[in-house]
Amino acid sequence: MRNALVKLSLIGLAVVVPTAAAGMLWLSSNSTGLAPESMRGELADGIVDAWSSEASKRYGVAPGEWARSVQPALAKADIANLERAASAPSFESMSLSLLGSTQSPATSMKLGTAGSDLVYTPLTPCRIVDTRVTGGPIASNTMRSFVAYTATDFSAQGGDATNCNLPENVSAITVKITASNPIANGYLTVFPSNEARPFASSLNYIANIDTSNESHFRLCRPSCPTGFSVYTLFQSNVVIDVNGYFMEPEATELDCTVAQQTGNLALLGGLQPRSVSCPAGYTATGGGCGGPLGIGVSNSQPLVTAGRPTGWSCDLVGSLLSIISYQVSATCCRTPGR
Numbered sequence: 001m002r003n004a005l006v007k008l009s010l011i012g013l014a015v016v017v018p019t020a021a022a023g024m025l026w027l028s029s030n031s032t033g034l035a036p037e038s039m040r041g042e043l044a045d046g047i048v049d050a051w052s053s054e055a056s057k058r059y060g061v062a063p064g065e066w067a068r069s070v071q072p073a074l075a076k077a078d079i080a081n082l083e084r085a086a087s088a089p090s091f092e093s094m095s096l097s098l099l100g101s102t103q104s105p106a107t108s109m110k111l112g113t114a115g116s117d118l119v120y121t122p123l124t125p126c127r128i129v130d131t132r133v134t135g136g137p138i139a140s141n142t143m144r145s146f147v148a149y150t151a152t153d154f155s156a157q158g159g160d161a162t163n164c165n166l167p168e169n170v171s172a173i174t175v176k177i178t179a180s181n182p183i184a185n186g187y188l189t190v191f192p193s194n195e196a197r198p199f200a201s202s203l204n205y206i207a208n209i210d211t212s213n214e215s216h217f218r219l220c221r222p223s224c225p226t227g228f229s230v231y232t233l234f235q236s237n238v239v240i241d242v243n244g245y246f247m248e249p250e251a252t253e254l255d256c257t258v259a260q261q262t263g264n265l266a267l268l269g270g271l272q273p274r275s276v277s278c279p280a281g282y283t284a285t286g287g288g289c290g291g292p293l294g295i296g297v298s299n300s301q302p303l304v305t306a307g308r309p310t311g312w313s314c315d316l317v318g319s320l321l322s323i324i325s326y327q328v329s330a331t332c333c334r335t336p337g338r
Contacts, residue, residue: 037079043086044074054091058194070223073098098222118171118246129240130158132180137237145193148173148219148227169222170245178212178239179205186233193229194220256333264325265318272318275303277311278332287312287330295324
C-alpha cells in the first residue's frame with residue numbers, strides 16, 4: 001500500500017490515501033475527543049493504510065474500493081472513536097470503534113452495542129433486490145452479494161427507485177424474501193457478506209413455484225462494499241422486500257420537567273406535610289421547598305413510591321399568627337427512546 005499512495009490537501013488537512021481512492025474527500029466535522037480535529041485526515045489515512053489489505057481479503061474487493069466505501073464512516077465518526085479505531089489491534093476492534101462501541105469482541109455485551117440490544121424501526125415495505133429485473137437468476141450452487149444501503153436508490157439491483165429510508169450502517173434488516181421460479185427443490189441462505197456461509201437455510205423452495213418467507217438478516221458493517229450475500233442450491237431468481245431495520249439506540253438528552261405545587265399553610269402551629277408528584281413515567285432527580293423569608297422547613301426529601309422517587313416531600317412549620325405561603329418543586333426526568 002505504501003508505494004501506491006497519493007497526498008492530497010483537502011479542507012486544510014494533509015491526507016494520504018491509496019491511489020485507487022484518490023478523489024474522495026475526508027470531510028471535517030466539529031466533533032471533540034482526545035485527538036484534535038485537525039488529526040482526522042491523518043487518523044483516517046492510518047486506518048486505510050493498516051486495514052485495506054485485510055478488508056480486501058475479507059470482502060473480495062480491491063483495497064481502493066473498500067477505502068471509498070468506508071470514507072463516510074471515517075468522515076462522520078467522533079474523533080475519539082476515530083482515534084481508538086486507528087490504534088485498534090484487530091479488524092473487528094477497528095470496526096467496533098468506528099461504530100462508537102468501546103468494548104472489544106471478547107468483553108461482555110453492553111446496552112447499545114453493535115450486535116445486540118438494538119432498536120427496531122418499522123418501514124413501509126420496499127423492494128431492495130429483484131434479480132428478475134436486474135442481474136438474472138442466481139446460478140446453482142453459487143452466491144451473489146447485494147448492498148443494504150444506498151444514498152440514492154436500489155435500481156442497480158432491481159429494487160425501488162428510492163433508498164427505502166434505510167440509514168447507513170444498520171445492524172440487521174427484516175425482510176420478505178422470495179425464491180422465484182427455481183429449477184429444482186432447494187433452499188436459499190442469506191448471511192453477512194464478510195462471513196462464511198453458514199450451514200443453514202433462510203428459505204426452502206419448491207421447483208417452479210414462487211415461495212416467500214419473512215426473515216431477519218444480519219449485515220456486514222461498517223461501510224462494507226456489500227451488506228449481505230444470497231446462496232442458492234439450485235438456479236433461482238430472488239426478490240427481497242425490506243420492512244424494517246435494527247440499529248443501536250441513539251444517545252439523547254434527558255427529557256425533564258419541573259412539577260410544582262403552591263398554596264398556603266393552615267393557620268396552625270406544628271409541622272404540615274406538603275408534596276408534589278412527577279408526571280407518569282418520570283422519576284424525581286431533585287427538588288426543594290420554599291416560601292417567604294423565615295418559613296420553617298423541617299424536612300425536605302424525595303417522595304418515594306414502591307421504591308422509586310416519584311416526587312418531592314416537605315415538612316413545613318405553620319404559624320398560629322399568620323398565613324404562610326409555600327412552594328414545593330420536583331425536577332422530574334425520563335430517558336427518551338430512539
